[in-house]
Amino acid sequence: xxxxxxxxxxxxxxxxxxxxxxxxxxxxxxxxxxxxxxxxxxxxxxxxxxxxxxxxxxxxxxxxxxxxxxxxxxxxxxxxxxxxxxxxxxxxxxxxxxxxxxxxxxxxxxxxxxxxxxxxxxxxxxxxxxxxxxxxxxxxxxxxxxxxxxxxxxxxxxxxxxxxxxxxxxxxxxxxxxxxxxxxxxxxxxxxxxxxxxxxxxxxxxxxxxxxxxxxxxxxxxxxxxxxxxxxxxxxxxxxxxxxxxxxxxxxxxxxxxxxxxxxx
Numbered sequence: 656x657x658x659x660x661x662x663x664x665x666x667x668x669x670x671x672x673x674x675x676x677x678x679x680x681x682x683x684x685x686x687x688x689x690x691x692x693x694x695x696x697x698x699x700x701x702x703x704x705x706x707x708x709x710x711x712x713x714x715x716x717x718x719x720x721x722x723x724x725x726x727x728x729x730x731x732x733x734x735x736x737x738x739x740x741x742x743x744x745x746x747x748x749x750x751x752x753x754x755x756x757x758x759x760x761x762x763x764x765x766x767x768x769x770x771x772x773x774x775x776x777x778x779x780x781x782x783x784x785x786x787x788x789x790x791x792x793x794x795x796x797x798x799x800x801x802x803x804x805x806x807x808x809x810x811x812x813x814x815x816x817x818x819x820x821x822x823x824x825x826x827x828x829x830x831x832x833x834x835x836x837x838x839x840x841x842x843x844x845x846x847x848x849x850x851x852x853x854x855x856x857x858x859x860x861x862x863x864x865x866x867x868x869x870x871x872x873x874x875x876x877x878x879x880x881x882x883x884x885x886x887x888x889x890x891x892x893x894x895x896x897x898x899x900x901x902x903x904x905x906x907x908x909x910x911x912x913x914x915x916x917x918x919x920x
Contacts, residue, residue, distance in 0.1 A: 694736050701729045707798040718757025725802035734809040745799050746819040751788035761789040761834055770825040791834040792854040799855050821863035
């Protein structure tokens with residue numbers, strides 16, 4: 656994250672083809688500074704380089720990207736900048752995807768849920784069609800644990816891990832299917848979320864119920880998590896439009912937010 660006076664820019668158009676007015680405004684907006692000076696007193700945002708399973712040292716070689724995709728490069732910068740605190744957010748869908756060749760654990764012949772929509776990863780001659788699989792919590796846990804193992808290297812760096820689970824809205828009214836301890840399992844969304852948190856050892860969660868920013872909710876589940884509390888959480892996310900929350904309310908004997916009635920205890 657940078658201020659208006661400090662920027663790192665990639666200019667695809669040759670600089671000499673830009674109008675003089677645009678060029679002057681561009682030059683005026685730039686301050687040239689060394690990395691430590693430019694970063695001092697500002698929050699910094701580091702973006703990961705593709706998924707952890709594409710890491711050149713830990714992925715399914717040779718079907719990897721030729722770089723380190725997790726914390727390793729970020730930790731090198733953090734050490735160089737003398738950072739004392741780092742927050743990392745790992746992200747996964749409620750299912751597994753891969754666009755391109757290479758192993759895909761628990762691969763499926765088609766999308767896992769009828770509500771799955773992906774308008775970005777369109778079929779092309781280089782990668783083919785987007786591939787899908789059930790989420791394997793053993794694979795997820797191992798990938799995150801190996802990446803976090805690097806975090807102990809820079810001295811004096813405090814690290815906080817968070818997990819984002821996206822595309823939960825695409826599951827719809829179905830149970831979530833996933834693998835754990837080598838077995839295929841199914842669970843309601845609330846049980847699935849708690850199980851994932853337990854599996855990876857991260858309690859600070861972000862849950863995605865859509866593409867909009869407002870559809871992302873923070874959650875720190877406790878063990879065990881009350882069904883009523885989770886239903887309240889879901890209803891706050893999608894009030895009067897959440898059949899899952901309505902079903903939970905009916906199951907635990909609360910008011911039905913869909914028809915305004917009261918469910919029997």
